[in-house]
Structures are given as C-alpha cells and as structure tokens.
Amino acid sequence: MIKAFAIFYLLLSIPTSLASQGRLLGRVIDAGGSPVAAATVFLTSGAATQAAVSNAQGYYVFLAVPEGAYTLKAQKRGLPKTDPVNVQVAANTTVRRDVTIGAEAVAGPLLAANKPKAEPKQERTVADKPKADNADAAAQAKAAAEAKAKAEADAKAAELARLKEEEELKKAAEEVARLEAEANATNVEQEVNIEGGREAVVKQIIYPEIAVKLKIEGKVVSRVFVDNTGNVLKIEILKGAHELLNEEAVRVLTEETKYRPAVVNGKPVAGAITVPLNFKIGKVTW
DSSP states (O other), X not given: OXXXXXOXXXXXXXXXXXXXXXXXXXXXEOTTSOBOTTOEEEEEETTEEEEEEOOTTSEEEEEEEESEXXXXXXXXXXXXXXXXXXXXXXTTOEEEEEEEOSOOOOOOOOOGXXXXXXXXXXXXXXXXXXXXXXXXXXXXXXXXXXHHHHHHXXXXXXXXXXXXXXXXXXXXXXXXXXXXXXXTOSOOSBOOEETTHHXXXXXXXXXXXXXXXXXXXXXXXXXXXXOTTSOEEEEEEEEOOOHHXXXXXXXXXXXXXXXXXXXXXXXXXXXXXXXXXXXXXXXXEO
16 A cells, blocks of 8 residues: 655755755555565656665655656565556655555454354343442543543654654655765765676576567666665666666666675765666677
8 A cells, every 4th residue: 555645844954956856755664564675666757767775764765856747666576566656746845655565464254163152141130220320420431531541642652653754754865865965976986886797787687578578678778876885775767668678677786786885085985887788689788
C-alpha cells in the first residue's frame, strides 16, 4: 500500500540550484511496517528514469525532480515488486510517498475446532440486579476517564513519532544533498571505480526474457553516485532505452556491483561514475 502525504516541515536549508524542480521523498517499509534498507526506488517519466536507494532507516530521497507526472515503484531482491503508482511533482514543493513492498499477510478463516465455544447466557433474576446505582455510575466514570487518558497518551505518542520521522526525513535529505554536492566536485585525485572492472558488471546482466522475445535492444548510459563508503546513493539514466533494459541496468548497478569511492587528499569521498551498457541480443557490452 502506498500512502501519499504533503510535507510542510522546513527543508529550506537544503540548497537547490533549479527553482523549477521539486523534491520527492519517502520511506520504504515491508508488510509489517518495518523499514526496508537498500531497496531500489524507480522514478520514471517517459524515457527519463532516476533511481534512489533507501538508507538504513528505509528513507529514499530525490532532491532535484523536474516538474511533471511520474510513475514510482520500489523493489528489493527477495521481495515482490510493487506495482507502479502515479505521482505529480510541482516546482518548489516537497512531496512524500511511502512505499510498502512484500505481500501483505492475509488472515485465514478460524478453524471450527479452535473456535471458542460461546458461553451459555444466564438469565438475570430480579435478585441479581445491582442495587447500588451510584457504584455503577462511579465505575462507568472511571472507565471513561481511563479511556480518555489512553486516547490522549496514544495521540501524544503518535505526534512524537510523527515529529521524529519528520526530523529523520529532513536529516536524510540534508545528507543526500551534502553527498551529491561532494560527488559533483572536480578536485578528486582518484575517480570512483568498480571492483572487478567493467567485466564484473557485464557478466551480471540477465537479459530480460520479454526483451529477448520481442527483440528489444538499446544502449543505457547511467551515472552512478556513491557515498564515501562505496554505497550507491542514486542513479541517473543519462541515455535510456526500453524500460526493461533500464531496469536491468539499474538492478545490476545497485545490487550486483561493488564500488570503490573517490579519493580527495588521501581520504575516501562521495563521487560518481558513468557506466554505458550496450544491450544486444546474445551479448551485452560496455
């Protein structure tokens, strides 16, 4: 299930160079409500595709989204894919979409053998009727007070949880903004590189079966942004092909490929690498 919320808390401290763009962010969770880390979130509009990877708390962030209509979906190895949903991004706005991946549990019917037996009703005699109406009123008042106190406590806990989540989202967006700015720096001593080289990427490609049947070919050029530990932050499709090929390229670059971060002043920093993949039936080349 996907929930849509408008976020009005401040993210104005995050710089943006293009006022015509908006932001899209949210959280990836499983059917039980737990955050899903390292899930790939696809944002697509026509031939343009971006992909972000959820962090340890399940948050994903797209900071610079051109105004327009998009489809959004998430996936992670071992979990069912979500169906794409529509999302509209306007200039100078921040939109939130939370994504649930994984099949929701469906409760089965209660077996007759385990069904508790109904207690026989006992007729109340006139002698059983409470005589102390004041005691009943006091008990009812106490129960009402306890219910009110519980409702207030639940509301307070929910508000605290909401504020905490907003703060976590803000931190996630600020961290992505910082790392993207770092990745775009030009003073690196050593660029991002792939462990095992281009062969390590190409050999992991699984040509989509449908694409083979339909004889779909094309070239996908991706810009992969990684943080200072080599983890993927996001992928921009600079030159896209068919959606099936775009998604396979992103899958391999996020799930199957390991990166060494860029180096500045002898220290690992965020960086980016461009990866061209030429999909031909029977063979994929760099």
